[in-house]
Amino acid sequence: MGLSKTTLVVLVTLQCLLSCAYLVAAQGSWALLNKNAGISSMHTAVTHMNTVIMLDRTNIGPSAIKLPDGRCRKQPAERISKTDCYAHSVMFNPANNQVRPLYVYTDTWCSSGQFFDNGRMVQTGGDFEGNRKIRTLQPCGAGGNCDWVELGENLATGRWYASNQLLPSGIRQIIVGGRNTPSYEFYPKRKAGEGFFNLGMLGGYNNLYPFVYLLPNGDLFIFAVRDSVQLNWNSGKVVRGYPQIPGNPRNYPSAGSAAMLPLTWQTNFGFAEIMVCGGAATGASNSGNANAPASASCGRIVATAGKPNWAMQNMPIRRVMGDMINLPTGDILIINGAQNGYQGWGMANNPALNPVNYNPTKKQFQVYAKTNIPRLYHSTANLLADGRVLLAGSNTHQFYTYNGQYPTELRVEAFSPPYLGAGFNGVRPAIQGYPKFIKYKQVFVMTFTVGKRVGGVEVNMNSAPYVTHSFAQGQRQMKLKTSVPAKAGNAWSVQVTAVPGNTIAPPAYYLLFVLQNGIPSKGVWVKQNN
Template sequence: MDFRSSSKWSRLFVFVWVIVQYIQHSHAELPGTWELLVPDAGISSMHTSVTRFNTVVLLDRTNIGPSRKMLPKGRCRFDKDDPILKRDCYAHSAVLDLQTNRIRPLMILTDTWCSSGQFLPDGTLLQTGGDLDGVKKIRKFSPCEANGLCDWVELQDVELVHGRWYATNQILPDGTVIVVGGKGSNTVEYYPPRKGAVFFPFLADVEDNQMDNLYPYVHLLPNSHLFIFANNKAVLYDHETNKIIKNYPPLDGGPRNYPSAGSSAMLALEGDFSTAVIVICGGAQYGAFIERSTDTPAHGSCGRIIATSDEPGWEMEDMPFGRIMGDMVMLPTGEVLIINGAQAGTQGFEMASNPCLFPLLYRPDQPHGLRFMTLNPGTVPRLYHSTANLLPDGRVLIAGSNPHYFYKFNAEFPTELRIEAFSPEYLSPDRANIRPVIEEIPETVRYGDAFNVFVSVPLPVVGILEVNLGNPPFSTHSFSQGQRLVKLTVTPSVPDDSGRYRVGCTAPPNGAVAPPGYYMAFVVNQGVPSVARWVHLVG
């Protein structure tokens, strides 16, 4: 008998494995460190994005009753249809200043529960859909300096064609944003709006009574087509002609999308940018959501596929832990941090148990079977409605976790208002002497441009200095919408008379490799990234 097929034996196996890890390693010996940034943010962030002003937008639902943060100067939201508060003077969105860790409340008018988002080329955060009065709404947040007064603006002259609850957004090569799917919406549409919505039969074909076509994984490939994954299937989609070009083989292990709660990332684009590799990890056992089982062990399988291959196939491997609701964060080095989530249950209110406190580092260039490294565990469970975002200094911001319908603090897993940061091993003190500093970089670059980056490093440079561009995605429900990392073509670094190093770079060739917008530009020396500088990539 395969003991992993038994719920009882699977839980025993996981328990024994964790005990062995504790015996073999003290926490201090495992890579990575944790720090508490904000003891009480006032809201639990369901949706999180980092702006080019080094601030972080935190966003929750509006129909949860009181948050723990008041709106300033007596501002209130009036909604006769709100089931809890008709006059709501509490914040449900906020901005975090990374310099001071201060929180500034924002005003959001309509319900953003399980909505979607993406940054536009000018750095404005586009936010679409939600539930109830927000299901067709389009909102914008134009970020400003941390001491500014920028706030949410809800568009009055245009709205979505179809309601979008649990949809996914992806910026396209021309700066347009495609909005894919949503509960009961087997269509795609665009912002700026085109003529109506377009039926997308793939979403209807993969839908089952578990709803696993929600929050589909959407990745823009460097050939300009979209890799779209829902349930356990994927297609190559030409968004310009609305045609499915290719059907990929199904992924073993059952459904992965909401509410099965796997996660996905596209690995770094590099070289001639002709190859794109997609990784999908974790998820609930089929039936866990239907049966509302909180203790069914999650599976830990990962599938990896070359999405641009003529004959693509899934390469399977197993994580050290079964995991649902994990977040996959592209690090500046090209490695992937897998963090947050639980080891049993499924996505949904109060439907998970056994928090997975151990982050994992996925190292794409290592041989099969050696790609996962277990990292230093946290202490705060991060379950349903938690998020993870890369910060410009290389840390990863961890926010949210509200496994309850309303804010609830007297519970085994209470609503979480703390905000933390996880520092990967590359930020450890013993690597400070090889950490580069960007001294000079253009603020704006055009596709295909050659430009120079000037860098200082405490110790002499050995090897190639990488220059990598990472965009700020919209993190929600275990998937970072629009996330990508592009490794630029560079020349070997050359020291100048002032002791700096000059690195010659070539900007991405087009918007399919890197859509227009603001990127965090990192210089990486021997696996250690600099603090990023924001670069505006334009056509």
């Protein structure tokens, strides 16, 4: 006897629930935070003061926000406006969604950055007169007046489209690659007069904004195009090469994205796995094909394995110019970008409006609720302390252009993953007590409250990356060892063991989250010290 139409629908639905759960429901919610932030942020970083640095480039002419008190930038090397009274960087306050103009002197177009251990942002390179410049900003709270400081010292060579990584000391960064710059260097220098060091894999095309990660043994994993190596930056030796990732090229202008999966106490933080997703079709950027379907493929490689290889999987939505964010839960959020084309002005279309969640343990994707704001070229995504994801930028034009299919985007919005939904309010933990400073291997106590019976407690620690061009520079997450929760008055307490050393989490400020049955608290900032 044949099956009825209704029975077939039920069976198909059940099969989908088992094998393609990512297609079932669109969850999460969106909120518009600011209709006009004044700039279209191509570089964004969340500070330990819970403010957000937003930064564009200077050679675009007027932005939508002026410098305060009649101040103007007089830059004789500027190619567009030698006298410019408009801001090209702002400080955003997620508490009230307001912005404050910042002053930046040289061109920061397609530059790179990272926080030092004291929370100071170091921002390097850019275009033209900014190509060798080093800028810093010591963050302040919402009521402060901190601003960019341009240093007198320069990089050893010009860096445009480079990537920065904080090294284990917490007071030195490595700056890798850049256009026509197949090399790396250090800031600050390890000795007077130190220059740069060549790295052959960074030659060629599709190799900009390389994916750089600090491995648990202190070496670096560096990925460009389809190739990757393990570099001992102390000796300058390439320890080994990894197998090529199958499929398409992944770095700018092909614009895939990457994330390191959480480092966990269960493996003594010695198991480091890198995930690389999406990007433009092979040859799309060479031929100028803005309609070529983007890649849906993701690859995972255990960079610390004796014989590593790529394990491939497809996303439910193909994507170029996506951002991959470590969520407090240990999942990866893939957000922003387009389904066709590649990175560049007007070189992509068919926006990817739905974020996608990836659970590394279950190896499953889930499609989340879509936005109505396309985020294409020069857009960013950053995790906030409250668990939301901040979205900014998108400018597919050489200058600020407010008409056409994809106008310059000045709006700032936030995506709330399902763990912030109304149904979870009763089980969301709230941190009550914690140390503001942590030493390696330290066992410390955290207390928290929760509306229902406690269970399934985790403590996770996230870095604060510098996000630009589909890569979150310096992003990492550590899952810390915790004791069984114990009652502590009206709250609960757990003993938490800090990471064992500075190659796991370099000295810096981190967001600490307590999770109750997979639901994270709001994060608190802690300083990891040596």
